[in-house]
Amino acid sequence: MFEKVLVANRGEIAVRVMRACDDIGVDTVAVYSDADKHAGHVRYADEAYNVGPARAADSYLDHEGIIDAARQAGADAIHPGYGFLAENAEFAGKVEETEGVTWVGPSADSMRQLGEKTQARKTMRDADVPIVPGTTDPVESVEDVHEFGEEHGYPIAIKAEGGGGGRGMKIVRSEDEAAEQLESAEREGEAYFDNANVYLERYLENPRHIEVQILADHHGNVRHLGERDCSLQRRHQKVIEEGPSPALTDELREEIGRAARRGADSAGYYNAGTFEFLVEEDPEREPGELLGPETNFYFLEVNTRIQVEHTVTEELTGVDIVKWQLKVASDEELTFEQDDVELEGHAVEYRINAENAANDFAPATGGKLETYDPPGGIGVRVDDGLRQGDDLVTDYDSMVAKLIVHGSDREECLARSRRALAEYDIEGIPTIVPFHRLMLEDEAFVGGTHTTKYLDEDLDEERVAEAQEQWGTETESEDSSDDDVVERDFTVEVNGKRFEVNLEERGAAQLATTAAAENGGGERPEPAGGSDDGGETVVEGDGETVEAEMQGTILDVNVAEGDEVEPGDVLVVLEAMKMENDVVASHGGTVTQVAVAEDDSVDMGDVLVVID
Structure with a gap:
């Protein structure tokens, strides 16, 4: 067995892996980005190494940075968890080639064979495993989509070879949509999986x-x-x-x-x-x-x-x-x-996401866990990496915990779930606990007749809003009685390894920010034209603004100043929570300003486009 395992992930899955390591007497190493320096997985590990800034591409997706941290720590294995590099065959191959370090997962060759969906379909077909009618080679052009539609009919699913969980999948319901959806699927595959190849399948309506x-x-x-x-x-x-x-x-x-x-x-x-x-x-x-x-x-x-x-x-x-x-x-x-x-028996897992289900499941843009009191009792398990008082990190996935309930049969399991969800006390951030409680009163879910389309096509949104109003918790922090308590955290890194010092003082003045100190304690200067790190975009164009509804990254900008747009036209493609979101025009007019560019990071409320 290994002596020390580096967990190349964050959040609840990193803690889950570390607990398994503890059970068999194996030491653990965490890696963390600047955004996660106080995260639960960092606290839990035996030692931790900083691997870069908040942006995942520069930290949790940095192949050499992760492997270098393993070398520095003397880890003899790397466990990738899920997400990030977990299904990256190139990274797995690099770990396999690193002397003294073992990859905890399937071989890189297996990952290539089964991770790329067209190759996986060929493998399953040869093993006499039923596959959905579709292509086993990458699509070369929009004409391939048209020909497939003529043979098998519409709708068609265009899927990224490296995709999963709906990412890199687009639905074509008519020949007219083929070109746009093909381009979108290829772009999403390239952005998420560094693989623009896509394939086609007959789209099943009620699976x-x-x-x-x-x-x-x-x-x-x-x-x-x-x-x-x-x-x-x-x-x-x-x-x-x-x-x-x-x-x-x-x-x-x-x-x-x-x-x-x-x-x-x-x-x-x-x-x-x-x-x-x-x-x-x-x-x-x-x-x-x-x-x-x-x-x-x-x-x-x-x-x-x-x-x-x-x-x-x-x-x-x-x-x-x-x-x-x-x-x-x-x-x-x-x-x-x-x-x-x-x-x-029977078991159910509820993903506890920091999202507001009543607002189209919009992810939280910040907040602090003012109250965090998970449920307990027989048959109740909670996997998390949180504790009360933690700030919510919004740079990555919205899932903050998982509630798993077990019972002797489905009826007991659902009854126990109602009790456990009612006990789950989280205040300071929105979560989808109210949505889960609604599902336990939902006829289709309780009857087990729901399909993958049920939430998107059949669930009444008013019921979700009512559940949020009935069972939602506070998301605004109350005034603290300890305002005169100043807590100062100092993180020292030596060769990338983390050492922490925490000081708490009562009656001490807040430390001045770097910007304020540089300006004699005065106001931070506004840069000419544009915005500072915390300021607002300067709106120069005339007309109504189109703003970001959530935090994310700009994948594509489809308009330029002077363009004429119609209601429903896609202005910008915004990536948030691993999904592409089309930002569309609510009214027609002339674009007078484009305030963002490809690869820009935006926050909720940021101006994207101005239309007159």
């Missing part, structure tokens, strides 16, 4: 999203740990996951599990992974009815890493998946047979 957890070792042993139902999604992003699926018969469940094992074995896969499938739902199915073995199911993709929702399977099986990732990476053999795997 369920079923995934199978795989564990495999270096000795040829492949096990599946049952399935998870991830059908409750918003814009292809999972919100609630559960297992077993409330919609499948045991026969269909086992058939899908065998298909996943065949696929893993054919690909020579080892370590943890998830084989995802789409199952065609029967729109006439009533609650309590189940989908039998005659139901069509199709391979979707392989996630060559640990999943956010792996916790559901752990609660059902008692198997510590992260611990087995470490054991497999250190060349240990799986000690259980497929027949030993039994699913006990």
Whole structure:
């Protein structure tokens, strides 16, 4: 077994991996960006190294920086968690080539084979795993989309080879949309996965999203740990996951599990992974009815890493998946047979995102956890990296914690979930806890008849607003009675390694900011033309302003000064929370100012375009 593992991630998954390491006596190393210097995963680790500024590309995605931190710390393994570099075959290959450091995950070759969706489809087809009708080679031009539509009909899904979770996927509902959606999918694939290749699939209108957890070792042993139902999604992003699926018969469940094992074995896969499938739902199915073995199911993709929702399977099986990732990476053999795997009861995971569900799930732009009191009791698990008083870091993902509830059956699990969510006390930031409580009163979810389209197409938004009003918590900080207490944190880095000093003084004056000190304590000067770091954009054009509705990065600017636009025209493409968001014109007119450029970072309320 390893002596010291560097966790190349942040947040709750970094803490989750570190806890598994502690359980088997392995020391841990955290890496952190400037934005995360006080983060929970940094506090939890045995030692921590700064790897760069807040921007992920310069810190958590910096291949050499992460590997160099492992060398400095003397780590003999790197665990990537999920997200960031977890499915980056190039990075995995670099770690494999680093003397004395082991990659905790599948081989770089397997990641290339299964991470690129067209190659994965070929592999599954050869293993007799059903695949959705589509292409197995990258799309070369918009004419390819037209030809596919003529053969298979519309709608068509255009998917990025390196994509996942809906990122890099665009839906074409008619020939007229093909060119625009193809360009958008290619751009998103390049931006997120450094791979602009895309492929085509027939788009299934009413699917369920079923995934199978795989564990495999270096000795040829492949096990599946049952399935998870991830059908409750918003814009292809999972919100609630559960297992077993409330919609499948045991026969269909086992058939899908065998298909996943065949696929893993054919690909020579080892370590943890998830084989995802789409199952065609029967729109006439009533609650309590189940989908039998005659139901069509199709391979979707392989996630060559640990999943956010792996916790559901752990609660059902008692198997510590992260611990087995470490054991497999250190060349240990799986000690259980497929027949030993039994699913006990029912488990559900609720993603606790810092978002306002009543405001189109807009992510929080800041805040402090004035109150943080997670639930407890039998059958309740919380994975997080937070503590009361922490500032919310908004530079990355919006998920701050995960609530996992287990019961003897689905009915008990949902009842226990209602209790646990009611106990979850978070104040200072918005969360989607009210949304989760609404789902536990929702007929479709409770009946298990929901599909991946349910939240986007069928859920009444007024019900979400009512839930937020009924169960939402305060997001504004109360005046503190300790205003005369000044806490000063000093972080010293020596060769990139972190050392901290914390001082708390009562009755002390606040330290002057650098800018104020440089100007004799006076006001910070306004730069000529434009804005300072905390100021507002100078609006020079005449007309109405179009502002950013959330924090993000500008991916594309589609207009220039002098352009004529119509209502609904896309002005700017804004990336926020790993999703592309089209900023459209609400009225027609002439563009008199474009205040942003490609790759600019913007905050909520920043002016993007002015239209007269």
